[in-house]
Amino acid sequence: MAKPQTASASTDYRAIERQEILARLQDRALALVNVMPPDSFTAGHIPGSVNLSIAEIQTKARLLLSNLSQEIAIYCAGPS
Amino acid sequence: MGLLAAIGYRNLRYYAGGMADWLEHDGAVAPLPPAAAAAQAASSPGLLWLEVVANFSLATLVGVWLGMIAVFGLLYWLAGIAMGWGLQAGNAAVNPDLPGLGTAIYFSFVTALSIGYGDVVPTGALRFIAVVEGAAGLLIFGCVISKLVSRRQEELTEQIHRTTFEERLNRVRTNLHLVFSDLGLVQQLQAEQGGLPDLVLRRLESTARVLRGELQAVHDLLYRCREMPNEETMESLLSNVIICLEALAEVTGALPGARSATLERMLHSIGQLANEICGECVPRQYAPELKESMDRIQELARRIG
Numbered sequence: 001m002a003k004p005q006t007a008s009a010s011t012d013y014r015a016i017e018r019q020e021i022l023a024r025l026q027d028r029a030l031a032l033v034n035v036m037p038p039d040s041f042t043a044g045h046i047p048g049s050v051n052l053s054i055a056e057i058q059t060k061a062r063l064l065l066s067n068l069s070q071e072i073a074i075y076c077a078g079p080s
Numbered sequence: 081m082g083l084l085a086a087i088g089y090r091n092l093r094y095y096a097g098g099m100a101d102w103l104e105h106d107g108a109v110a111p112l113p114p115a116a117a118a119a120q121a122a123s124s125p126g127l128l129w130l131e132v133v134a135n136f137s138l139a140t141l142v143g144v145w146l147g148m149i150a151v152f153g154l155l156y157w158l159a160g161i162a163m164g165w166g167l168q169a170g171n172a173a174v175n176p177d178l179p180g181l182g183t184a185i186y187f188s189f190v191t192a193l194s195i196g197y198g199d200v201v202p203t204g205a206l207r208f209i210a211v212v213e214g215a216a217g218l219l220i221f222g223c224v225i226s227k228l229v230s231r232r233q234e235e236l237t238e239q240i241h242r243t244t245f246e247e248r249l250n251r252v253r254t255n256l257h258l259v260f261s262d263l264g265l266v267q268q269l270q271a272e273q274g275g276l277p278d279l280v281l282r283r284l285e286s287t288a289r290v291l292r293g294e295l296q297a298v299h300d301l302l303y304r305c306r307e308m309p310n311e312e313t314m315e316s317l318l319s320n321v322i323i324c325l326e327a328l329a330e331v332t333g334a335l336p337g338a339r340s341a342t343l344e345r346m347l348h349s350i351g352q353l354a355n356e357i358c359g360e361c362v363p364r365q366y367a368p369e370l371k372e373s374m375d376r377i378q379e380l381a382r383r384i385g
Contacts, residue, residue, distance in 0.1 A: 016093040018101055025108075029303065033084075036099070046102055047110040057083045069303065069356055071091040074084065078100030 016073045021046065031065060031072045040077065049075075133220060138227045145220045149192045152213045153185035156206055160184070165204040174200065192217025248297065249309055249317070255294045256320040262287040263327035270334060281340065284331065288346040291324055295353045302357060302374075311370060318357075318373040325354060325380040332384065347384055354381030 024030045025048055032049035034041050041051040050064050065072060084092055095101075103109065136144065160166020161176040167187055174180045187200040191213050202210045266284050269277075298317055301309070309317070332339070332347060339347075358378035359371030 014093050016095050018095070018097055018105060018107065021095060021102075022107065044099065044103075044109040046099075047108050049110075054083065057087070061084060061087050061089075065089065068088045069090050071093065072084070072089060073093045073095050075095035075098045075102075078098040 021073060029071055031070055033065070033072055033074045035074060035076050046075070133223055136223070138224065138231070141220060141224045141227060145192070145217070145224060148213070148216060148220065149188045150185065152192070152209070153181070153188035155209065156187060156202065157181045157184035159206055159209075166202075166206065167200050168203055169200045188213065193221070194218055249313060252294050252297050253317060253320060255290055256317070256324055259287055259291045259294070259324050260320070260327060263324065263331055267327060267331050270331060281343070285340065285343050285346065288328065288343060288350065291328065292346055292350050292353070295321065295350055295357075299353050299357060315370060315373065318370060318377065321354075321357075322373060322376055322380065325350075325377060325384065329380055329383045351381045351384045354378065354384070357381075 021030075021032065025046075032046055034045045034049040034051050035054055035057075036045075036051070037053050038051055041049075041053075045051070052060060052064060097104075133141070133144065156167055157174075157176065157180060160174060160180065166176070167174040167184060169183060174183050183200055187202070187210075189195075190197055190200070191210050194214050194217065196214075262283065266280055266287070269280050298321055301314075301317075328347075328350070332343075354377050357374050359374045
């Protein structure tokens, strides 16, 4: 449970795999953020994701994700 | 990604595969358009079928297995009536009557369990149906067995989790208590000598390090844990944290300007962790008293960090 991970970790992001997302779909500690445009989001997204398109990040991020140390998995259309 | 990090999110993770990878592996999609659902089901029918079956509960699985045997038994029997080629027991065809139905179901069981005594044998196309039943029966029965085994295993894992969890809680409590008494000692020395000799300073450093570790544990407990200690335990933990932070704030507040880099770093880290233990930011609902304790911790964090 107590993984050695400091709160001030570098801005380097860690990867997350499909299996982990799948296993944690019900886990509220993990927020799923879909950064695709709203219409792509409505067309289909991983259940439980919130939509935060690139254009909206500056304005809406703090509203949707109030906790800065919240664990957040980000994804978009595919490998880019 | 970079944009979110720039705002200050610290726990970002990137799912590089994205929707493409998700869909490729039949991940659930919301909302599920009917066409996509059909396409998904068609893309890998064999595996999907097995996965759906494996997710059934134990009772359902046994039910499905028995139902399959009954249906196949009936099929053998009806084939005998309708088309004339059915099961053969010895050298005689099985009669299309009630005892015949019994024989058909018996044969179905023997096939599904892949026993294959050979006292009743299928003829014609029924042989292929029997092979299909044998394969399906084995797979479903395998699911039943694995369900039984994994259930026991889950119980054990759960038990182990709980034990380690409780041990961890106890350790955090003990450590916090030690930190507190150590800080008291340092405080006393400080009062007696009007400053801190090197040795005591180093002791303070190591105490701060332990406090930092335990604070991280409490922090993790509040932010991401599967099981929760009850509120009473949480309250005692938080009040322990409070007295430790109060003592630390007092000791460091009276410390002459020159602090070692290590101590400075520890204090910064402690301040940061404690700052995130506040009634508003913890993502879980607690009793109001706990919120107050958390707010007090945050207040102390500002003094230290």
